[in-house]
Amino acid sequence: MFRLIIQYCFSITDIHASVIGLRSSGITRSIQDWLSGMMPEATAQIVGMVIIALIYLGIFSVAGLFLVLIERRVAAWFQLRIGPNRVGFQGLLQTMADALKLVSKELTGTERADKFLYNLAPYFVIISALMALGLIPFTKAFQAFDINIGIFFLIAISSIGVIGILLGGWASNNKFALIGAMRSGVQTISYELSVGLSLLTMILLTGSLQLSEIVEVQKNGWLIVQGHIPAIIAFMIFMIAGTAETNRAPFDMVEAESELGAGFHTEYSGMKFAYFFLAEFINMFIIAAIATTVFFGAWLSPFGITESIPILGVFWFLAKAMVLVFLMMWFRWTFPRLRVDQLLTLEWKYLLPINLANIVIMAFIVWQKLIIQI
Amino acid sequence: METETLNNNFKSEEYFINMGPQHPATHGVLRLLLTIDGEIIKKVEPDLGYIHRSIEKMCERDSYQQIVHLTDRMDYLSSHINNEAVCLTVENALQLEIPERVKVIRTIIGELTRIASHCLWWGVMGMDVGALSTFFYGFRDREMINDIFEETCGARLTMNYNVPGGLMWDIHPNFINRVKKFVAHFKTKIPEYDQLLTGNIIFQKRTKGVGVLSKEDAISFGVSGPVARGSGYSCDVRKYHPYSALDRVTFNEALQTEGDTFARYQVRIQELWESLSIIEQLIDNIPEGEHRVATNAVIKLPKGEFYQKVETARGELGVYIISTGTKNPYRLKFRSPGFSNLSALNHIAVGGKIGDLVATMATLDLVIPDIDR
Numbered sequence: 021m022f023r024l025i026i027q028y029c030f031s032i033t034d035i036h037a038s039v040i041g042l043r044s045s046g047i048t049r050s051i052q053d054w055l056s057g058m059m060p061e062a063t064a065q066i067v068g069m070v071i072i073a074l075i076y077l078g079i080f081s082v083a084g085l086f087l088v089l090i091e092r093r094v095a096a097w098f099q100l101r102i103g104p105n106r107v108g109f110q111g112l113l114q115t116m117a118d119a120l121k122l123v124s125k126e127l128t129g130t131e132r133a134d135k136f137l138y139n140l141a142p143y144f145v146i147i148s149a150l151m152a153l154g155l156i157p158f159t160k161a162f163q164a165f166d167i168n169i170g171i172f173f174l175i176a177i178s179s180i181g182v183i184g185i186l187l188g189g190w191a192s193n194n195k196f197a198l199i200g201a202m203r204s205g206v207q208t209i210s211y212e213l214s215v216g217l218s219l220l221t222m223i224l225l226t227g228s229l230q231l232s233e234i235v236e237v238q239k240n241g242w243l244i245v246q247g248h249i250p251a252i253i254a255f256m257i258f259m260i261a262g263t264a265e266t267n268r269a270p271f272d273m274v275e276a277e278s279e280l281g282a283g284f285h286t287e288y289s290g291m292k293f294a295y296f297f298l299a300e301f302i303n304m305f306i307i308a309a310i311a312t313t314v315f316f317g318a319w320l321s322p323f324g325i326t327e328s329i330p331i332l333g334v335f336w337f338l339a340k341a342m343v344l345v346f347l348m349m350w351f352r353w354t355f356p357r358l359r360v361d362q363l364l365t366l367e368w369k370y371l372l373p374i375n376l377a378n379i380v381i382m383a384f385i386v387w388q389k390l391i392i393q394i
Numbered sequence: 395m396e397t398e399t400l401n402n403n404f405k406s407e408e409y410f411i412n413m414g415p416q417h418p419a420t421h422g423v424l425r426l427l428l429t430i431d432g433e434i435i436k437k438v439e440p441d442l443g444y445i446h447r448s449i450e451k452m453c454e455r456d457s458y459q460q461i462v463h464l465t466d467r468m469d470y471l472s473s474h475i476n477n478e479a480v481c482l483t484v485e486n487a488l489q490l491e492i493p494e495r496v497k498v499i500r501t502i503i504g505e506l507t508r509i510a511s512h513c514l515w516w517g518v519m520g521m522d523v524g525a526l527s528t529f530f531y532g533f534r535d536r537e538m539i540n541d542i543f544e545e546t547c548g549a550r551l552t553m554n555y556n557v558p559g560g561l562m563w564d565i566h567p568n569f570i571n572r573v574k575k576f577v578a579h580f581k582t583k584i585p586e587y588d589q590l591l592t593g594n595i596i597f598q599k600r601t602k603g604v605g606v607l608s609k610e611d612a613i614s615f616g617v618s619g620p621v622a623r624g625s626g627y628s629c630d631v632r633k634y635h636p637y638s639a640l641d642r643v644t645f646n647e648a649l650q651t652e653g654d655t656f657a658r659y660q661v662r663i664q665e666l667w668e669s670l671s672i673i674e675q676l677i678d679n680i681p682e683g684e685h686r687v688a689t690n691a692v693i694k695l696p697k698g699e700f701y702q703k704v705e706t707a708r709g710e711l712g713v714y715i716i717s718t719g720t721k722n723p724y725r726l727k728f729r730s731p732g733f734s735n736l737s738a739l740n741h742i743a744v745g746g747k748i749g750d751l752v753a754t755m756a757t758l759d760l761v762i763p764d765i766d767r
Contacts, residue, residue: 199433278523356524
C-alpha cells in the first residue's frame, strides 16, 4: 500500500515535471542525489522535498523576524528614537522574544466567527509567501525549484495571499475586519495588473519567464541598464504596485490603524496574528527579491568583480534586496496613507495607462535593438 | 423587470458601525455611531459621557482657589489657559489690580501652551492620515516646552501655575533663557514640519476639499478657534477682547477662507508662527515686580454674574460664574470650545469616506475631557 502511494506521488511529480518543466535545480537536486544513495528514488524525491520545505520554513521565520527587527530599527531612526537594543547584541533577539511571547499567548477568537475559515485564513497567507520564497534565486545553486514559467508562477502565487486576508476579514465576524478585507480585495485585484504588466515589460527584454535565464541575460548588464528609460519606468511602477500588493504604507488601507483599528486581523491573536505579521514582512522581501532578480541582476556582482566565488552571490543578492527593502521602509515611515478611492484612481487612471504605453516603448526598443549592453 | 431584479440583488444596505469609545482616531473616549453605506458616511452621531466627571457641579462645592485646579482636567492640553480663564473671572469680579509682571508671564506661558498643544495636534494629525513619524517630531518640540514648564511650575501637563491674584510663585531664573532658546530652535523646526507633511502630495490630496465648513455654518454651529478661522470667520478672542498682556502685542489673526481640512491645518501652522512672535515681543520686556497680589484666604465674590472668555488652543473658552456672595459659586458654567466644534462634525463629514472622517476629526482637534467635562 505504502509503495503504491509513493509510486502515485512520484507519478504526479513526474507529470508536473513534464507539464510545467519542473527542474529540481541546484540545492534540491543535490539533496535528492545525496538521499537517493540511501533509499529508493521515489522516497528520496519525497524526503528531499520535505527537507527543502523545512529549510525554507527556517529561512522564512528567521528572515521574517530579522526583517521585523530591521523595520523597527529603521523606524526608530526615522523617528528620532533608538529602537530595540536591549535583548541580545543591539536588540538582535528582540523579535525572537516577541515571537516567543506570541507563541505562548492564548488564541482567542470571536464567538460567532466561522471557525473553520477563521483558522484557515493565516495559512493561505503564509503558504503563498513560502511558495514564492522557493522561487527566489539567492545564487545559481540556491533556488528550490526553477520552472520555465517562473515570473508567471510568482504573480499567480502572490495573489493567493489575498484570499487569506479576505477569508480572515470575513470569517472574523467583525465589521472593521470586513471593511479591511474588502479594501484588500479591491486593492490587490487592481495592483496585480501593474505588477504583472511592469514585469511583462521586462520579459520583452529577456524573452524568457524562467528566473535562471532572466539572470543569465543580465551578464551583459543589469536589465535596468539594458532597458534604460522604459526599464526605469517599469521599476518605479513595480515598486509602487509592489508596495500596494504587500499592503504596506502608504497603501495600508487593509490595516489603516487610524481608521479601522487593526483592519482584517483585528480578531486574531497569538501565533495566528504572528503568521499574518510575518507574512507581511516576507512578502515585502519577496517584492524586493523579484525586483532584484528582474532589474538588478539577482546574484550577479557589479561588473563581475566576484564572478569566481559563486557563494558571494548570496551576499550580492541580499545586499541589493535589502536596499530595496529599505526603500519600502522609507516609504512607510514618511508618507501619509492614501484614501481608498485615491488608491484606485492612482492605479486605473495613472499607473495602468503609463504601463501600457511603457510596454509599447519597450517593444519598440527591443525591435530596434536600442538595448544598452556592457 | 430584469434590471429591477438585478438592482434588488445588488442593493446596498446601510449599516452601523461603532467608532469608539476605544478607537485610535477618536483620541480618547469619544464614541461615534456611524451609519455607513460601503465606505461612504451617511450619518455621524457622537455619543458623549464616557469621561463625564461633573466638573461644573464640583465647582459649586469648591472654593475659588480649588476651582482653578479642576479646570486643568478639562482641556488638558491648554491647562494653563483654562486656569487663567477662571483666575481672570475671579479677579475681574474682585476688581483686583494685577501686576504687569503677572500679566506678561501669563501671556508668555499661555502662548507656549498653545504651541505645545499645536505640536501635539500636528503629530497626531499626521498619524491620523497615516504618516506615523510626525508624532515623534511633534513630541520632540513639545517636550522642550514641557521641560520649561516643569522647571518653572513644577508640573508638565496640569500646571496649576495660576492662582486668583497672580501666579503661584515667580518664574525660574533659567526661564527667559530657555524660552529664547526654544523660540530659536522652533523657528527652524516649523519649516521641517512643512517639509515632512504640508508639502506632501498625498497629504494635500487627503485634506484639500475634505470636510468643508462654510463661514455661515461655522457661525451657526458656534464653532470657534482655528476651526472657525479656517472657514474665514474672524473670531480670535485675543484680538477682539484682549486679556492679560495681549493688548500690547501685535500679531496677525491666522485666517483661511477655504473651510476645508487643509485650511484648518494651515491656520494652526500659521498660529505657531504668531505665537512665536508674541513670545518674542514679550520675553525681553518682563517687568519687575510682585508675582502675586494678596487676596483673602477665603475669597468671596460679590453677588452677581461674571463672564470671561479666553482663547485656548482649541477656541473660545468661556467661564460664567453666578455668585450669591458666598465662598462658593452658586453656579459655574464652562463654554468649552470642543463641544461646539464637535457639533459641526456630522454636517461636514457626511458624504465622505471613512478616511475623510478621520482626517476631518483630526483637524477639529477634539480633546474629549473638554467636551464631557
